[in-house]
Amino acid sequence: MNPIQLFEPVSCTYTYILFDEDSREAVLIDPVDDMLDRDVQVLREHGLKLVWTLETHAHADHITSAARLAELTGAQMAAPQGCNIGTAGVQLQDGQLLPFGRHQLKALHTPGHTAGSMSFYADMGVQRHVFTGDTLLINGCGRTDFQSGSAQAMFHSLTQVLFALPADTMVWPGHDYQGRTYSSIGAEAATNARVAGKTQAQFEEIMNNLNLPRPKRIDEAVPANLTSGLRHDAGGEILMSVREVPGYAGDVSAQLAWSWVQSGEAVLVDVRTDAERAWVGFVPGAQPLAWKQWPDMAMNPAFDEGLRQLAAGGKKLVLLCRSGVRSVAAAQRATELGLEAYNILEGFEGDPDANAQRGKLGGWRFHGLPWRQN
Ligand SMILES: [Fe+2]
Numbered sequence: 197m198n199p200i201q202l203f204e205p206v207s208c209t210y211t212y213i214l215f216d217e218d219s220r221e222a223v224l225i226d227p228v229d230d231m232l233d234r235d236v237q238v239l240r241e242h243g244l245k246l247v248w249t250l251e252t253h254a255h256a257d258h259i260t261s262a263a264r265l266a267e268l269t270g271a272q273m274a275a276p277q278g279c280n281i282g283t284a285g286v287q288l289q290d291g292q293l294l295p296f297g298r299h300q301l302k303a304l305h306t307p308g309h310t311a312g313s314m315s316f317y318a319d320m321g322v323q324r325h326v327f328t329g330d331t332l333l334i335n336g337c338g339r340t341d342f343q344s345g346s347a348q349a350m351f352h353s354l355t356q357v358l359f360a361l362p363a364d365t366m367v368w369p370g371h372d373y374q375g376r377t378y379s380s381i382g383a384e385a386a387t388n389a390r391v392a393g394k395t396q397a398q399f400e401e402i403m404n405n406l407n408l409p410r411p412k413r414i415d416e417a418v419p420a421n422l423t424s425g426l427r428h429d430a431g432g433e434i435l436m437s438v439r440e441v442p443g444y445a446g447d448v449s450a451q452l453a454w455s456w457v458q459s460g461e462a463v464l465v466d467v468r469t470d471a472e473r474a475w476v477g478f479v480p481g482a483q484p485l486a487w488k489q490w491p492d493m494a495m496n497p498a499f500d501e502g503l504r505q506l507a508a509g510g511k512k513l514v515l516l517c518r519s520g521v522r523s524v525a526a527a528q529r530a531t532e533l534g535l536e537a538y539n540i541l542e543g544f545e546g547d548p549d550a551n552a553q554r555g556k557l558g559g560w561r562f563h564g565l566p567w568r569q570n
Contacts, residue, residue: 199237199325199368201377202453204228207258207413208371211235212327213246216297216316223248223296224265225316225327226370226567228427232261236268247296252329252370253313254279254421255412257345260499263424263545264462266569267476267555273424273569274302278312282478283424285569288314306331306357308350309338315358317365324365326381331356333369337390340403342410343418347403359385424569432433435489438538439501445512445525448538450560453514457481466498468544472518476545476568479560482516499526500533508536516560519543 211231212495217223222244227235239246246269249262252448253276262273263283275281276288276412281525287441290305294316301316309330315329330338331353340347351568363382386392391399411417420426436455438446464479467487478484486501488495496502508515513530517523520543530537543566561567 197320197323198366198378199327200242201368202231202235202238203427204231204258206230208373209255209258210368210370210372210377211487212368213238213242213244213298214299214301214325215242216299219297220244221247221297223250223301223316224292225250226252226329226489227253227261227265228407229261229264232264232268235261235265237570238450239269245269245354248294248301249273250279250294250301250316251275251279251284251328252315254281254343255309255330256417257413257457258413259417259420260425262481262554263426263477263569264553266424270475272333275313275424276305276312278305278307278353279310279422280312281422281424282566283422283568284428290314299430301327304357305534306353307344307346307379308340308353311344311346311349313338313353315353317361322360325368326358326361326365326367327370329370332367332384332388333385334367334372334376334384335389337388338370339406339408340406341406342414348396351391354388411464411493419564421562423561423567426555426564435541439541441539444531445536445538446522448514448543449543450516450540450563452564453538453540454565456512456514460511461539462514463506463509465506465513465515465526466544467515467517467523472570475539476518477567478564479516479567481546487517487522499529503533503537505537513537514540516540518545519547519554519559 197550202211204446212225249271273284274286275284288303292303294301301318306315306316361381365381367379369549405523435449464482466482523539527537527539542558544560545554546557
């Protein structure tokens, strides 16, 4: 079975879905933000359960939808360890296996386009596939002149890692600008214009003289991709002082709360449910202490005692929930207990937008503060 190959015409990016026909478990490689609805629709039409969303590298030409996909489907985010995509819960090492149904993808470290770039290899029994991102392209390869690229590393990745795969392995590139869809390792090893029959010196000479323009969206895309596609707040006044309110110590912005946590003044307390943290993501170093718990949203009987223990070191408490509602109630309770507690405005995800999607109107992730999927 071939992967489902999907195309995004602005950046000529291919997104791939590969799945196990029995269990319907699927992996999705290099999703593009503007195509999120299409990708979710394709998963639905094929009755697939997305278990992994993967990046071949931190892209400079488009923005990933990995974080939104993970939220909508429950998929795990994985990214190459060397790409600094800190929001991905699984940081892939060379050779790591990603199971889906009775199949698995193998991560192959193929640096050159970027230092962290990976390809993903799947031996499906009858057929073999390799998803090469911007490392091996059809009759070409990714550029190596920016973003930690290296022509020397690219030559090694192409000739020693990818061309070492079985010749009949089907090659599924990250882009094609001329409408071609796939190739094979055998064909590329024999005829690829950049590398076939070339010495390393000849290859480096070609790569170092391409004189390509700087990618148009690099300044926007790379930072967004380092947080799995959730963009940082552009402009807008950021509240960097406490807003006084009755009932508790005050409201603070996520940025102010984080600066207090970093300077050791405050303890960050995540009052969401265990399920929310596991599903949506969490802040590394935050102390989990649910205010209420699923399924019936009953009060957590251990809340008061937990809060007292977290405040025992004499630090302020900054309370984080999903959108900044429960954290107000929790801050009020903390104040009744005699503790200095602040509510973090907008919570982890902010309010839902007109399409009932969270994460676009504000919140911890929206502002680009550290977080990670489980
Ligand atoms: Fe790229």
